[in-house]
Amino acid sequence: MSEYLVEVKNERLSFFTPAGEVKALNDVSLHLNEGEVLGIVGESGSGKSVTAYSLMGLTAYPGKLIGGELDFNGHHINDLTERDFRKIRGSEISIIFQDPMTSLNPVYTIGNQICEVIRLHTSKTKAEATARAVELLTLVGINEPEKRLKQYPHELSGGMRQRVMIAIALACEPKLLIADEPTTALDVTIQAQILELMMELKQKLGMAIIMITHDLGVVSSMCDRIAVMYAGRIVEYGTVDDIFYRPEHEYTKGLLRSIPKLSEKEHQKLVPIEGTPIDLLNPPKGCPFAPRCKACMKVCLREMPPYTDLDEVHYSACWLLQKKEFEAKGGNA
Amino acid sequence: MSEPIKKNPLSLQLNVEDFLPADENEKQSLVIMRESVGFWKDGMRRLRKNAVAMISLCIIVLVMIFSFIVPSFYPYSYEQQIRGAENLSPMTYSEKEQAAMAAGEKVFPHVLGTDGLGRDYAIRVMMGSRISLTVGLVASALILLIGSLYGSIAGFFGGWVDLMMMRIVDIIYTVPDILIIILLATVLKYPLGNLAMQPGFGWISVVGVNMISIFIVFALLYWVGMARIVRGQVMSLKENEYVTAARALGASNGRIIKKHILTNCIGTLIVTTTLQIPSAIFTESFLSFLGIGVAKPMPSLGSLAADAIKGMRSFPYQLFAPAIVISIIILSFNLFGDGLRDAFDPKLKN
Amino acid sequence: MGKYILKRIALAVLTLFLVCTLTFFLMNLVPGGPFMAEKAISAQAQAAMNEKYGLDKPLTEQYVNYMERLLHGDLGVSVKQRGRTVNQIIATKFPVSAKVGGISVLVALAVGIPLGSVAALKRGSWLDNLIMFFATCGIAVPSFVVCTLLMYFLSLQWGLLPTYGLSSWQNYIMPVMALAFYPTSYIARLMRSSMLDVLGQDYMRTARAKGLSQSKSLFKHALRNAILPVVTYLGPMLAYTLTGSFVVEKIFTIPGLGSEFIGSITGRDYPLIMGTTIFLAMLIIVMNVIVDIAYKVIDPRIKLK
Numbered sequence: 001m002s003e004y005l006v007e008v009k010n011e012r013l014s015f016f017t018p019a020g021e022v023k024a025l026n027d028v029s030l031h032l033n034e035g036e037v038l039g040i041v042g043e044s045g046s047g048k049s050v051t052a053y054s055l056m057g058l059t060a061y062p063g064k065l066i067g068g069e070l071d072f073n074g075h076h077i078n079d080l081t082e083r084d085f086r087k088i089r090g091s092e093i094s095i096i097f098q099d100p101m102t103s104l105n106p107v108y109t110i111g112n113q114i115c116e117v118i119r120l121h122t123s124k125t126k127a128e129a130t131a132r133a134v135e136l137l138t139l140v141g142i143n144e145p146e147k148r149l150k151q152y153p154h155e156l157s158g159g160m161r162q163r164v165m166i167a168i169a170l171a172c173e174p175k176l177l178i179a180d181e182p183t184t185a186l187d188v189t190i191q192a193q194i195l196e197l198m199m200e201l202k203q204k205l206g207m208a209i210i211m212i213t214h215d216l217g218v219v220s221s222m223c224d225r226i227a228v229m230y231a232g233r234i235v236e237y238g239t240v241d242d243i244f245y246r247p248e249h250e251y252t253k254g255l256l257r258s259i260p261k262l263s264e265k266e267h268q269k270l271v272p273i274e275g276t277p278i279d280l281l282n283p284p285k286g287c288p289f290a291p292r293c294k295a296c297m298k299v300c301l302r303e304m305p306p307y308t309d310l311d312e313v314h315y316s317a318c319w320l321l322q323k324k325e326f327e328a329k330g331g332n333a
Numbered sequence: 334m335s336e337p338i339k340k341n342p343l344s345l346q347l348n349v350e351d352f353l354p355a356d357e358n359e360k361q362s363l364v365i366m367r368e369s370v371g372f373w374k375d376g377m378r379r380l381r382k383n384a385v386a387m388i389s390l391c392i393i394v395l396v397m398i399f400s401f402i403v404p405s406f407y408p409y410s411y412e413q414q415i416r417g418a419e420n421l422s423p424m425t426y427s428e429k430e431q432a433a434m435a436a437g438e439k440v441f442p443h444v445l446g447t448d449g450l451g452r453d454y455a456i457r458v459m460m461g462s463r464i465s466l467t468v469g470l471v472a473s474a475l476i477l478l479i480g481s482l483y484g485s486i487a488g489f490f491g492g493w494v495d496l497m498m499m500r501i502v503d504i505i506y507t508v509p510d511i512l513i514i515i516l517l518a519t520v521l522k523y524p525l526g527n528l529a530m531q532p533g534f535g536w537i538s539v540v541g542v543n544m545i546s547i548f549i550v551f552a553l554l555y556w557v558g559m560a561r562i563v564r565g566q567v568m569s570l571k572e573n574e575y576v577t578a579a580r581a582l583g584a585s586n587g588r589i590i591k592k593h594i595l596t597n598c599i600g601t602l603i604v605t606t607t608l609q610i611p612s613a614i615f616t617e618s619f620l621s622f623l624g625i626g627v628a629k630p631m632p633s634l635g636s637l638a639a640d641a642i643k644g645m646r647s648f649p650y651q652l653f654a655p656a657i658v659i660s661i662i663i664l665s666f667n668l669f670g671d672g673l674r675d676a677f678d679p680k681l682k683n
Numbered sequence: 684m685g686k687y688i689l690k691r692i693a694l695a696v697l698t699l700f701l702v703c704t705l706t707f708f709l710m711n712l713v714p715g716g717p718f719m720a721e722k723a724i725s726a727q728a729q730a731a732m733n734e735k736y737g738l739d740k741p742l743t744e745q746y747v748n749y750m751e752r753l754l755h756g757d758l759g760v761s762v763k764q765r766g767r768t769v770n771q772i773i774a775t776k777f778p779v780s781a782k783v784g785g786i787s788v789l790v791a792l793a794v795g796i797p798l799g800s801v802a803a804l805k806r807g808s809w810l811d812n813l814i815m816f817f818a819t820c821g822i823a824v825p826s827f828v829v830c831t832l833l834m835y836f837l838s839l840q841w842g843l844l845p846t847y848g849l850s851s852w853q854n855y856i857m858p859v860m861a862l863a864f865y866p867t868s869y870i871a872r873l874m875r876s877s878m879l880d881v882l883g884q885d886y887m888r889t890a891r892a893k894g895l896s897q898s899k900s901l902f903k904h905a906l907r908n909a910i911l912p913v914v915t916y917l918g919p920m921l922a923y924t925l926t927g928s929f930v931v932e933k934i935f936t937i938p939g940l941g942s943e944f945i946g947s948i949t950g951r952d953y954p955l956i957m958g959t960t961i962f963l964a965m966l967i968i969v970m971n972v973i974v975d976i977a978y979k980v981i982d983p984r985i986k987l988k
Contacts, residue, residue: 058891082897090894102885107907107983116903117893152983168893290355299351323352507698509967511926512960513705519948519956520709615825622827623929623945638827642934645831646839656828664823 004071005175005208006032006055011068013047013054022280024050024063026232032225034175037202037209039219041255042229043277048212051229052178055210056093057085073175091121094169098181100161104153110137110164111149114171121172136167139204141197159190163197170201177202178210183218195222216259220244225313228252231278231288238314248308248316250293287319295320372677376600379676386672389665396662400463408441409453411460412630420648421447445654449644458654461634464627465614465662468544472551472613477606479552480559481598487560488567489590499564502557514550514616518625521546543627547617555613562605566598600677607673611666618659634659688976695972702964706957707749711742713953758958763950769958772943777962780932780939784924787859791866791920796913798867799874800906806879814871821868826927830861830934847936858931865927866920870913878909914978918971925963 013025025047032038040048053059055072057080070077073092075084097103104113114133118124124132130149137145140163153161162182169177179198183191199222202209211223219226219240226243228236228251236249247253257271275292278284284291290300300319308321380386404411418427423446430440445454487498522542529537537545570576576593584592620626621635634655641652740748752759758769802814837857838846844853881887882905890900928941936942940959947955 056892058888086894086896088894089892095892097885097889099885103889105886105890105904105908108904116895120894154983165889168889296355297352298355301355302351319352326352503694504698504701507694507968507971508702509922509926509964511922512964512967513702515948516706516709516956516960520712524712611823618825619827619926619930622825623933624949635825635827638831642831645835649835652831652835656831660820660824660828663825664820667819667823 004031005034005036005073006030006038006210007069007071008051008055009069011051011054011070012066013050013059013063014066015060015063017062017281020281023283024232024280025054026283028068028229028232028234030227030234030237032176032208032210035202035206035208036225037211037223039211039213039223039226040229041213041216041219041226043214045277045280046229047232048214048229049180050232052095052180052210052212055176056089056095056178057082058089058095087121090117090169090174091172092174093176093178094172094174095178095180096162096165096169096182099185100158100165101185103165104161106153109150109152110156114149114164114168117168117171132171133167136171137164139170139201140164140167142167158186159193162186162190162194166194166197166201170205170207173205174207176208176210178212180212181214182211183215184213198222216255228255231283232280233288233317235289235318236314236316238310238316242310242314246310246314248310248314248321249289249318250295250320251289252316254292287317297323372600376677380672383672383675386669386676389669389672392661392665393669396462396658396665397466400459400466404456404459404463407456407459409443409456411452411456411632413452415447415451415453418443418447418451420449420644422648423650427451446648446650448640448651454651454654457632457637458634458658461632461637461655462658462662464544464621464631464633465617465659468547468617469610469614469662469666471548472555472617473606473609475548475552476556476559476609476613477602480556481563481602483556484560484563484565485567485590485594485598488564489571489586489594491568491571495564499561502560505554505557506561508554510554511616511619513554514547514620515623515625517550517553518543518546518620521549541627541631543625547620547626551613551616555609559605559609562601563598566601567594570594570597604670604674604677607666608670611663611670614659614663614666634662684979687979691972691975695968699965699968702968703750703753703961704746706960707746710953710957753961758961759954761947761952761955763947763952763955769955769962772955773940773959773962776938776940776943779937780925780928780941783855783858783862783931783937783939784921784928786855787862787924788866788920790859790863791870792913794863795867795870796874796910799871800878800901800909802871802875803878803882803909804901806875811875815875818868818871818875821864822872824864826861826865827930827934829864830857830931833857833861834934854935858935858937861931861934862924862927866916866923869920870916873912873916874909877912878905881905881909884908911978911982914974914981918967918974921970922967925967 008028008030011025011028012023015022015024028047028051030038030051040051042048050059050063054063054065055070055077057077059065065078073088075088080088104110111130111133114136115126115129118129118132119126122129133149134145137148142148142160142163148156148160148164153164156164166182177198182198183194186194195218198209201207209222211219213219223240225237225239227234228243228249230251236243236247236252238246243252244256247256251273254271254273258273260270273292278288278291284301286299286301286303287293287296287305290296293300297319303319305317305319306322307315307317308325309315310321409415415427415430417429421427421443423444424442425446426434426440426443434440443453443455445458448454448457483498483502487495487502525537525542525545528534529542570593573593576589579589579593617626617633618635618638621633622639624636624639626635627633637655638652638659641648641655645652756770758773761767761769761772764772798814798818802811802818805811834846834857837844844856845851847854887900887904890904895903925941928937928939929945930941931937932939932941933945940963944956944959944963946952947959
């Protein structure tokens with residue numbers, strides 16, 4: 001039994017495609033307390049969503065968990081059957097997806113789709129479920145909820161639909177809400193509204209959130225902890241302050257250099273990270289970031305860097321940290 | 334924190350050289366780029382890997398050899414009636430032929446027997462497949478020509494030209510095609526027959542009036558599907574950034590059509606045309622079976638099957654031979670077309 | 684929506700008008716016109732015919748008269764079956780064809796939809812391969828081949844079913860099988876691909892994330908969406924069933940409109956050919972309009988546009 005709400009230890013997950021094994025997750029570890037917000041940041045294909053989906057048993061075919069321990073709210077995820085997963089999905093753990101345009105079924109009304117999840121996990125009658133749906137729509141800031149219940153998804157705007165998705169996710173007051181790039185498909189002004197709504201609801205309902213995003217701005221304002229992922233590995237993990245003010249991994253530093261800062265008085269030049277992510281079908285032997293790394297060393301090309309603890313929370317996987325320790329010890333191990 | 338090596342199960346032996354900066358070449362050698370392959374090469378590779386499509390292609394080639402090459406040196410002709418050799422079973426001989434063989438002559442076997450008029454059935458089936466294949470290929474070529482021309486004009490010019498042209502397509506699309514085909518096939522033989530009498534039009538009777546009316550029917554009605562597909566392709570390609578870019582760089586309309594639009598349409602064109610062949614063969618056999626297709630004594634697989642029904646109880650192989658051949662032809666073209674689509678239609682490419 | 688229906692109906696009327704016009708002028712290509720092809724008719728009878736149908740008048744006037752009669756629902760008189768109008772013939776023969784065709788359509792839907800869905804759900808399995816093998820054969824084998832093979836084995840070889848007529852329920856089995864074979868295969872293929880498409884949609888992931896069981900998410904969320912393309916096939920399927928009946932009714936000697944039509948072609952009963960063509964064309968066009976409009980009604984995404 002884990003002391004945390006979510007604890008993932010050394011998770012390995014691969015997609016067995018006809019072209020070969022794609023190592024989507026390679027030794028991923030993270031944990032989360034109740035009511036905390038964890039941000040997972042990284043480029044497309046770095047394994048952010050895969051990590052979150054595996055917690056819900058939603059890993060897409062042909063993906064398979066091949067190693068590690070996953071615990072959530074007293075459930076040992078590794079041992080859960082599809083039937084067990086069904087009980088916790090939508091009730092203890094919920095998810096909202098990136099594209100609210102396609103995540104709602106176009107042929108059913110909003111009310112139908114909200115009541116569905118309520119009636120699935122509770123013993124409420126149809127009338128009670130409808131009353132709860134109205135309550136939920138009010139909660140997520142949709143006006144005229146009774147009218148909206150009878151509408152179809154295509155009659156609502158993108159922001160509204162995402163609010164409906166949030167209402168569905170929160171219908172059974174879950175312990176954990178996974179938000180998979182919830183604002184990427186929305187207009188900038190709507191983005192802020194949705195994020196604000198999520199934080200407000202977190203205050204009210206007290207659930208933990210895993211926020212998956214490639215937007216560092218989003219995590220800085222919302223999260224307690226941040227995991228930076230690259231090519232199926234967490235390359236750095238720490239509090240917001242750790243990541244933003246004391247980054248140790250070259251990739252994290254690169255990410256921070258590539259976003260504009262309003263606080264800077266002088267015009268600072270944005271520095272992009274050169275190169276492209278690696279092909280996970282043929283991963284290099286050493287550090288996956290090595291080919292793009294400015295400080296790449298010979299060992300980086302040969303060996304995967306080990307995790308180096310920097311304090312209780314903060315850790316990173318970079319040979320430079322090992323180099324420091326190596327030198328501190330006097331040169332020869 | 335004090336014992337980082339413990340977290341690392343590899344427990345490496347590290348030395349100072351390991352921490353020297355790596356040079357650019359070393360870094361680049363690490364990146365394994367997947368080989369980039371061209372559209373054709375990639376498509377051909379996928380097609381070759383598709384066993385079903387390749388087997389279908391082999392069958393198609395085999396059927397073509399049997400229907401276009403073998404008949405020219407086959408010892409029997411499709412209209413030659415051998416007296417005393419009516420309704421022979423496969424691989425048997427008439428009394429006369431047996432006598433000739435006894436006298437030491439070589440007699441070519443009737444591989445599929447003979448029909449009620451003493452005609453060698455194997456050559457009739459081969460000629461029947463020739464008709465089916467010809468109809469399929471010529472009709473598809475016509476459809477490709479008319480449909481792609483019409484569709485690309487409508488798609489490229491857009492606006493009211495497109496609106497008018499597509500309204501016509503809509504109307505033809507809603508016309509019940511089989512009914513009109515039957516009507517045309519029934520009626521067209523009269524004016525075409527008259528035309529064949531005129532000097533300079535003698536070729537009409539060579540090809541056969543019914544065959545030509547079938548072609549006319551296909552050319553009139555079946556191109557609309559192709560026109561719609563081509564128009565859709567051209568419309569969406571026209572909107573693509575690379576076409577805008579080419580235009581911005583000063584490329585002419587002709588160059589844009591040739592270089593950008595045609596090369597991008599060609600996969601779809603090939604696939605659609607290939608899949609059109611079996612549907613044309615299907616329709617031709619249907620018409621011939623009903624007795625409104627190719628005229629006698631020219632055999633078609635459909636009319637062979639229709640003629641064989643009367644004697645089905647006694648000579649079932651006369652029915653089975655054309656039935657199986659027509660099914661195999663249509664099936665092979667369908668499967669090969671599906672294979673082509675999987676290999677060349679980039680929309681289905683993952 | 685209303686605008687769409689109006690547009691669709693206008694298009695159908697235009698098509699129908701063109702089909703009628705085409706039929707008229709095509710039939711006039713027959714030497715001597717449609718009513719004079721029969722040599723056996725005496726000179727007096729011919730003159731009477733000419734007068735009755737105004738064949739001595741110029742073509743344009745004939746055309747106007749013809750269209751006028753069509754508008755009143757008068758399809759003319761058969762020249763082979765003395766004294767019977769085309770309307771009477773259709774009225775007696777069509778119900779027979781409609782019964783066989785209707786059963787075939789229902790069979791095709793009832794078999795094709797589940798088969799296609801199962802194939803999609805079990806994609807890549809032996810079951811999927813088996814279903815798709817039969818479905819691929821089904822769209823490749825012409826109906827006359829299916830008919831004759833069924834007849835040879837089930838009736839002539841094994842004596843299980845009667846070969847011709849429609850006297851008992853056993854008589855329906857083979858014609859329905861032959862007529863439903865192609866549409867069943869087509870629907871199975873259509874259903875499989877649309878089901879695969881739907882299963883990959885985001886809202887199916889949402890359904891799973893809600894904790895719905897597979898069967899429930901399938902029946903409620905997938906089926907309703909996946910079935911929409913099948914609705915669009917209903918129109919073409921009707922056209923196929925009607926024209927397919929020509930072959931099936933000929934082989935199994937069913938006294939329906941299909942065998943009547945083929946009989947009229949071989950017997951050169953031109954008024955009957957014209958009348959039947961126009962009747963069937965109207966049926967197909969009207970059905971297509973109904974299906975198109977029904978599709979818009981079923982799919983709520985289009986409703987308000």
